Amino acid sequence: MNQLLRITSVITFAALSSFASLALAKDFKTQTVTISAETIASGLDHPWGLAFLPDGALLVTERGGKIRIVRDGKVSRPVADVPKVAVRGEGGLLDVALAPDFAKSGTIYFSYTQPRQDGVGTVMASARLARDADGAELENVKVLLSVKQSTRGWSHFGSRILVAPNGKIFVTIGDQGTMKRSQDFKDEAGSILRIDADGSAPSDNPFADGGQALAEIWSKGHRNPQGLVWDAVTDSPLIVDHGAKGGDEINQPQPGKNYGWPVITYGVDYSGEKIGVGTHAEGYEQPLHYWDPSIAPSGLAVYDGAMFPEWKGDLLLGALKARMLVRMDRDDKGAIKSEERMLKGAFGRIRDVRVANDGSIYLLTDEGEGKIIRLTRAG
Numbered sequence: 001m002n003q004l005l006r007i008t009s010v011i012t013f014a015a016l017s018s019f020a021s022l023a024l025a026k027d028f029k030t031q032t033v034t035i036s037a038e039t040i041a042s043g044l045d046h047p048w049g050l051a052f053l054p055d056g057a058l059l060v061t062e063r064g065g066k067i068r069i070v071r072d073g074k075v076s077r078p079v080a081d082v083p084k085v086a087v088r089g090e091g092g093l094l095d096v097a098l099a100p101d102f103a104k105s106g107t108i109y110f111s112y113t114q115p116r117q118d119g120v121g122t123v124m125a126s127a128r129l130a131r132d133a134d135g136a137e138l139e140n141v142k143v144l145l146s147v148k149q150s151t152r153g154w155s156h157f158g159s160r161i162l163v164a165p166n167g168k169i170f171v172t173i174g175d176q177g178t179m180k181r182s183q184d185f186k187d188e189a190g191s192i193l194r195i196d197a198d199g200s201a202p203s204d205n206p207f208a209d210g211g212q213a214l215a216e217i218w219s220k221g222h223r224n225p226q227g228l229v230w231d232a233v234t235d236s237p238l239i240v241d242h243g244a245k246g247g248d249e250i251n252q253p254q255p256g257k258n259y260g261w262p263v264i265t266y267g268v269d270y271s272g273e274k275i276g277v278g279t280h281a282e283g284y285e286q287p288l289h290y291w292d293p294s295i296a297p298s299g300l301a302v303y304d305g306a307m308f309p310e311w312k313g314d315l316l317l318g319a320l321k322a323r324m325l326v327r328m329d330r331d332d333k334g335a336i337k338s339e340e341r342m343l344k345g346a347f348g349r350i351r352d353v354r355v356a357n358d359g360s361i362y363l364l365t366d367e368g369e370g371k372i373i374r375l376t377r378a379g
Contacts, residue, residue: 063087108291220258226242260284260285317353360375
């Protein structure tokens with residue numbers, strides 16, 4: 001495929017798999033508004049990340065290692081030439097995001113667990129998404145960052161990608177299943193990383209000289225952050241992080257700060273044993289909010305659309321264990337006031353949450369027959 005078609009062209013997918021649901025939209029009452037939920041595609045293999053293409057199509061990752069393009073309820077055959085992915089447990093093909101100049105360059109960013117001789121590790125790569133009437137493929141795949149120390153475990157890989165308004169790229173990295181790695185500042189695990197588009201560390205990173213810590217590190221002490229968004233209200237990134245048994249958190253990662261895992265936490269081990277020294281200790285930051293018991297948060301969005309003005313500036317996040325969509329009501333300075341739990345049990349495990357340009361809300365369900373759900377205002 002030698003030509004990248006303009007994104008505004010109409011794509012005819014070859015060998016389409018029609019996964020579109022014929023189910024009618026269903027209405028749900030919330031505290032402030034009635035929403036309508038419609039399944040716009042189904043039959044996806046544990047969909048993990050979602051990006052909106054400029055022409056209205058959706059770019060979706062499946063944890064099993066495939067990238068699909070979804071248009072009008074039709075799911076394309078897999079995008080060709082995706083790198084080999086290690087798939088097991090929580091590992092696989094994870095998040096996806098578009099470069100700011102995607103309409104011109106076709107550049108995307110994606111994260112996955114990379115198979116290695118000594119185990120696996122989280123990596124983030126860039127590639128050019130080349131599309132024509134026969135389908136799509138990845139070209140010029142380049143690994144931009146990599147967790148250098150491999151693991152033989154299959155948990156806590158992260159991994160969300162955020163392109164900030166200034167073009168810097170944030171990536172969340174879990175502790176790779178070994179909690180002490182989150183406190184090793186020479187290890188990418190348990191960190192929020194910040195890089196330039198070429199994979200280099202920006203000169204204004206907190207450890208840019210690489211002396212005390214890796215130059216790519218923005219913040220440390222995270223367990224398994226699977227939600228990441230830029231918050232225009234506070235002009236900063238926000239994350240949601242999985243706790244153990246209790247201790248799921250919302251954090252506002254600041255440069256050079258340590259968020260405590262596993263020294264401080266509001267959770268305990270799955271065995272019931274205490275982790276660390278308690279909930280507070282000098283030198284470690286407190287979360288903006290925590291859950292005990294855990295809800296297993298994944299996916300995070302700040303609502304900034306016109307469809308639900310009642311929710312402007314609020315946080316929306318998915319819950320895996322608790323199988324729901326959560327809205328965190330905030331004031332005009334970004335402080336959390338209250339929590340609303342919506343769609344409880346209606347669609348299963350919610351893996352990702354995204355807000356479209358028209359203000360509608362898209363959800364991915366983490367199932368073997370995963371779905372894309374679109375939420376709009378009822379009536």
